[in-house]
Amino acid sequence: MKYEYLIDEATADLAIKAYGETLKEAFENSALAVCEAICETENIDEQEIKLVKKKADNLKMLLYDFLEEIIFLHDAENMVFKRAEIDEFDEKNCFLSAVFFGENFDNKKHVPKAHIKAITYFDMGIENEKNKAAIKFIVDV
Amino acid sequence: MELKKISDYEWEINKEGKMNSSAKIFANDKILQAIKNDKTLEQLKNMASLPGLVGNACALPDAHQGYGFCIGGVAALSIKEGGISPGGVGFDINCGVRVLKTNLIAKDFLPKIKNILGNIYNAVPSGLGNKGLQRFENDEFFEMLNKGIDYLKIKGLAKKNDLLNCEDYGVMKKASHEFISPKALARGKNTVGSLGSGNHFIDLMRVDEVFDEKTSKQNGLFKGQVVVMIHSGSRGLGHQVASDYINAIMRKYPEIIKSLPDPEICYAPAGSKMSEEYYASMCACANYAYANRQLMMNSIKEELCKFFKSTEESLGLELFQDITHNVARIESIKGVSCYVHRKGATKCVKNGKIIIPGSMGTSSYLLLGDNAEKSINSSAHGSGRILSRSRAIKTLDSKEVLDSLSKKGIMVKSSSKNIVSEEAPAAYKDIDDVIEVTENSGFAKRIAKLNPFAVING
Numbered sequence A: 001m002k003y004e005y006l007i008d009e010a011t012a013d014l015a016i017k018a019y020g021e022t023l024k025e026a027f028e029n030s031a032l033a034v035c036e037a038i039c040e041t042e043n044i045d046e047q048e049i050k051l052v053k054k055k056a057d058n059l060k061m062l063l064y065d066f067l068e069e070i071i072f073l074h075d076a077e078n079m080v081f082k083r084a085e086i087d088e089f090d091e092k093n094c095f096l097s098a099v100f101f102g103e104n105f106d107n108k109k110h111v112p113k114a115h116i117k118a119i120t121y122f123d124m125g126i127e128n129e130k131n132k133a134a135i136k137f138i139v140d141v
Numbered sequence B: 001m002e003l004k005k006i007s008d009y010e011w012e013i014n015k016e017g018k019m020n021s022s023a024k025i026f027a028n029d030k031i032l033q034a035i036k037n038d039k040t041l042e043q044l045k046n047m048a049s050l051p052g053l054v055g056n057a058c059a060l061p062d063a064h065q066g067y068g069f070c071i072g073g074v075a076a077l078s079i080k081e082g083g084i085s086p087g088g089v090g091f092d093i094n095c096g097v098r099v100l101k102t103n104l105i106a107k108d109f110l111p112k113i114k115n116i117l118g119n120i121y122n123a124v125p126s127g128l129g130n131k132g133l134q135r136f137e138n139d140e141f142f143e144m145l146n147k148g149i150d151y152l153k154i155k156g157l158a159k160k161n162d163l164l165n166c167e168d169y170g171v172m173k174k175a176s177h178e179f180i181s182p183k184a185l186a187r188g189k190n191t192v193g194s195l196g197s198g199n200h201f202i203d204l205m206r207v208d209e210v211f212d213e214k215t216s217k218q219n220g221l222f223k224g225q226v227v228v229m230i231h232s233g234s235r236g237l238g239h240q241v242a243s244d245y246i247n248a249i250m251r252k253y254p255e256i257i258k259s260l261p262d263p264e265i266c267y268a269p270a271g272s273k274m275s276e277e278y279y280a281s282m283c284a285c286a287n288y289a290y291a292n293r294q295l296m297m298n299s300i301k302e303e304l305c306k307f308f309k310s311t312e313e314s315l316g317l318e319l320f321q322d323i324t325h326n327v328a329r330i331e332s333i334k335g336v337s338c339y340v341h342r343k344g345a346t347k348c349v350k351n352g353k354i355i356i357p358g359s360m361g362t363s364s365y366l367l368l369g370d371n372a373e374k375s376i377n378s379s380a381h382g383s384g385r386i387l388s389r390s391r392a393i394k395t396l397d398s399k400e401v402l403d404s405l406s407k408k409g410i411m412v413k414s415s416s417k418n419i420v421s422e423e424a425p426a427a428y429k430d431i432d433d434v435i436e437v438t439e440n441s442g443f444a445k446r447i448a449k450l451n452p453f454a455v456i457n458g
Helices: A023-038 A059-077 B029-036 B039-046 B106-122 B138-153 B160-164 B182-189 B214-217 B235-252 B252-260 B273-308 B389-393 B398-407 B417-422 B430-438
Strands: A003-006 A014-020 A048-055 A081-088 A095-104 A118-129 A132-140 B004-008 B012-013 B023-027 B053-067 B069-078 B096-105 B201-210 B225-232 B318-324 B327-331 B336-343 B345-348 B352-355 B362-368 B378-382 B411-414 B443-457
Touching: A003 A023, A003 A118, A014 A023, A014 B053, A023 A095, A023 A118, A023 A132, A048 A059, A048 A081, A059 A081, A059 A118, A059 A132, A059 B182, A059 B235, A081 B214, A118 B053, A118 B235, A132 B378, B012 B039, B012 B417, B023 B039, B029 B039, B039 B053, B039 B069, B053 B336, B053 B345, B053 B378, B053 B430, B096 B106, B096 B352, B106 B225, B106 B273, B106 B411, B106 B443, B138 B160, B138 B273, B138 B378, B160 B318, B160 B352, B182 B235, B182 B273, B214 B443, B225 B235, B225 B273, B235 B252, B235 B273, B273 B318, B273 B327, B318 B345, B318 B352, B336 B345, B345 B352, B352 B378, B362 B430, B378 B430, B378 B443, B389 B417, B398 B411, B398 B417, B411 B417, B430 B443
Parallel strands: B023 B053, B411 B443
Antiparallel strands: A003 A014, A014 A132, A048 A095, A081 A095, A118 A132, B004 B012, B012 B023, B053 B069, B069 B336, B096 B225, B096 B318, B201 B225, B201 B443, B327 B336, B345 B378, B352 B362, B362 B443
């Protein structure tokens, strides 16, 4: 399982748990969960890419900044994304460089789901063990 | 956690652990059970642990779990010994509600409702990927952020009555766009005059019951009257400002973060440059939201005038009231100047008009403030969720929800079927319980009850 939406964890918001064999993969799957929460990814074509580089004080802030970019690009540039690929992930220095793949939102083509206002730190958790990583976070809807 | 019963409508969590004061919950038995089902009380205790707290941290009858502060949560923090918490205001800064009056009679209106609803839905941008009603150049946009509805009045987009019936008269005067990031400005600039999504709505409603004839008459309300309710906020601008400042506080004050049970409750300390910059930015977002609702109201007025081939004056199109329920203001509490954080809570003062919306299938209420000193001059802002959004999508079929609303004579237009399930009446507490607690606590008195007959969900 790449991610799941946790049913009763957040009353007004959306709780997400994402998994991966590595922390990098769990970050990518967290992004996928956010993309899918905004708009059904099935109909999104990879027509445009957006490059992001993020450096933060700790891993939680790195996750926050990384995921926030999806929301920002959606609001400011009307983009919806199918997936994210992290090409550089420096866990120790809390740095990542990634590419988002997607296109402009078209209400005739795409199926909108939720408008996400923000990522939150409430109940955010990052578990990183050998061959197994999991990330839990709540987005404000 | 032990709860002490003070009365049938008031409960208390005694001061314990890191709490600076006891915390109050205003609820009846039924509401209290719902509140206990999520992390509301834990969040309320966290609020009570903030420094410079004046009075109690309060949870109102619509309280439910949020992040940082609970929704329906109020806390006053001294401007000298406390601070201001972006998570205590919420991401949707100045999310609020306004009611537009008409002199149209519901029974004459209903046969035409499908067309009218369609026209309004097409005229007011809603849902994802939509742009706003109004394009601004940068300098105009900044003027609007700094002056709110005052600026729209200069542009001929607001009247004196709109200012008089808006909280803060439509402008929070400490606003400045200067401390808002380019990212936040980019998120907000193109969406001025758009509804958004989630729980934002435009409801066409009928005044079904009048409880206070005198006040209703004074305010131009009468039984059978059509009114329009608009619920929206500061869109991506407010969301990004909150996000930016939460992160900035986390970077600048790691020692504060370490001392807090939840980073989302973090605050900019009183007197710091950051507290002043956040407050000025928050005020600018509040001004944006006031303007946002004003522009949407103008567009609805225009559609009604076109449809009825009439004028605003002839149709009696006038703002009843606009109120915010996600903001912090500097107010005097027990003689102390405080940042009063109301997150999903309405300012409630003697004879101030209050709007408490229900869900899309239930009643909403117009009230007049009375004595809400116990709740830091605050009342509920809605019914408050009981089902999580995910649970609602999983258990409430959108078609069944629409069929059930249709049987009640309520037509719905929505940009997403998920939203119909998420915002279904069953996802919310019973509004009548919320009103019962509000009235019996002496906070406010009902003026009139409204029922929806046509709903646009964002």
